[in-house]
Amino acid sequence: MENLTLLPQNLSSNGGAASQNKFIEANTEAIELKEIRDKHIIPVFLKDNEPAISHVEFVEAVSETARDVFGISELSKPMIRVSHPIKGRTYEARHKKANELLPNEKTIYYERMAYMVSLPNMIKNINGQLLELTIGGVKAYNLDNFNSTKGSAEHFKLFIGFKNTVCTNLCISTDGTKLDLKAKSIEDLYAKAFELFTSYDGVEHFNEMEAFTDYELTESQFAQLIGRSRLYQHLPKEEKLGIPELLISDTQISKVADCYYSDPNFSRNDNGSIDLWRFYNLLTGAVKSSYIDRFLERELNSFDFTKQVRNALDSNSGDFWYLN
Known part of the structure; x- marks a missing residue:
């Protein structure tokens, strides 16, 4: 990774347009990490009522890993997309009609979440298009078994690769992706993210993509x-x-x-x-x-x-x- 060309971060976007592009579309919507932290509930394991690893904890644990691995003090703002909302209401509002619910009587979390975060100044160029080194992952609660206890492993998908800044297309390779990462705790998640990030060969990945131009x-x-x-x-x-x-x-x-x-x-x-x-x-x-x-x-x-x-x-x- 040390052979990646370092460029000023303000050169990594295409006139600001790339930041407006979606890295995933389908039936997803954009959301801020703060909104997830402040307004979303967290599902629990039924047998002990202990919380699952939340979307916010997932993003923050992986981001902390990247900061430690690459020696970065601050990362870019995460781009987050969510889908499959699970809506609910408080007990006191159980008899109200839906259009009568007050904001504080509604509950929600999203079953599925995907996000990516760019690592500042780690940029390469192919055909005049800037590629930013990027980390991210997917958390889909539908893959987990909540009819158990907190000690059960939860499922995550994790990647490190490049984002093409002209279109926000994601470029990932086998050695930079874990499609079935299982973790029982934040510490476990950190350790497995650390293993993935330190074993990933970004230079080799870039060279393979650059060879496509030939x-x-x-x-x-x-x-x-x-x-x-x-x-x-x-x-x-x-x-x-x-x-x-x-x-x-x-x-x-x-x-x-x-x-x-x-x-x-x-x-x-x-x-x-x-x-x-x-x-x-x-x-x-x-x-x-x-x-x-x-x-x-x-x-x-x-x-x-x-x-x-x-x-x-x-x-x-x-x-x-x-x-x-």
Whole structure:
């Protein structure tokens, strides 16, 4: 990580526009950490009424880990998206009609939360687009078993990678992602985040992405890949064996095809070709429409799939099903 180029933080945005972009869309809404802390209740384990690790504690524990690992005193403000609200009311208001409830009689928490935080001044450049080193994660209470006691492990998803500042697309790799991190306490969560952050090779990850700019798909190859990607969704299970997995949905594939022509940053060249860096960003842009509980899996799959396309172009063997 020490080889990342350091730039002034005010160079890391595209005229301030990137901060307005959503890093995930679907049915989510933006929210402030303070609002979650001050206004949301915390679910509890039924057998002992002890609280689960809250969304706020998750964000703060992982942020503290990043500050310790990278020697940073302050991090950027977290970008937070939530979905699946669980609404309730106080006991005293149990007989009121919904439109009669006072603000202090309503309770709420969100079942699912995704967030990311940029690490200041840890920035790289690909094709004139600035990439910020970023941490974040997903907490989905629906994955936890609350019919137990506080000692039960809770499920988290955690990542460290890059955010493309022109579009807020997330770029993550296998060694920077934990899709099933289990923790029983804040201390346990800190320890596992520390392990992930210290083992992540940001330089290698960046170099792999930068190498995408050296490979191009012709218009014909892109069309073949898009067509096969749509077919893959409908293949019988036995025929999918041996074919590289593609988690992107049919609707998202259509979005990739549309943006191939229309995206202001990643569309095709005049001759119809497109390099793999732009293709990769078309994938990561499309999967932003995923629900929170599938978001990171599809972001990671976008990177792995693009590497497989690169390997196929390198070998020119014709064995890659999507291009043969």
